[in-house]
Amino acid sequence: MSKLVLLFFTCMKYLRNKWVKIIAVLLIAMSAMALMFAETDKEFLTACFIDIEHGDSILIQADQESLLIDAGLRENVPKVLSTLHSEGIQEITWLLITHEHEDHIGGVPEILKKIPVRHIVHAVRRPEEIMQEVLEIAHEKNIDVIEVYKGDRFPLGNATVRILGPFDDEGDENNRSVICRIIHGDISFLFMGDAEIEEEQDLLASDYEIDSDVLKVGHHGADTSTCRDLIDAVTPQIAVISAAADAAADAPELSTDVVVQRLQEAKMDVYQTSADGDIEIRSDGKNLYLNKQGKKDE
């Protein structure tokens, strides 16, 4: 910024014409504003919980880097791609696969074919057909594949991603979900994948810091996750559920009613992609700002 001030006075010294001076002032003012906005933008982290009906896909951006947590079902890839394009993302820095269920990994092969990805992060210990497909495409495209373990961490722009789970490589697929916590200044987000109470108990028994400002609720808000002990330990301001509006019609066990009530009793704001559409949460490292798109058909 000091260079701009110096440039301003140098220009004024040599410019004699009044109109040239005015234009020079305007141009320099616009450059200074652009620089200020660019510097300010670097400070932010945004997490967009993409409304893909049933499944998870969350795009996080911090300081020119991006992290896509899951890519939903294969059929919902156009929605994920449209979000990536509208955000101007030319390359995904990190693509994290929480586990091998179709509503999380199903869209990954198509994403890998459609947009460059720098690193794939996963904790799949026994790859099944869909993960084999992912690994083959990654090999063809020379994408770095990183198998993570609890305790690992990696940078995301000006934030840090800490891997907190899975704890058990043998249990049910949901309970082998990658759990991660993103720390951005004084703000933190906890992403539970589809972890159910079994993995939550392992997390609670661990020494990991889990107190967070935003909780991505486990397993689409089903009552098999998000026990009261977890809520008391995380104490988020905001809880987000990624779920389909009609999920409970086909599978009553996926009803979010019980968990929403539990979260609201704990006095937190609850948002659901099923009702709120895309949900964007922005952090400046100290405060949170929420923007919801709303459902298109409302």
Ligand SMILES: [Zn+2]
């Ligand atoms: Zn799921």
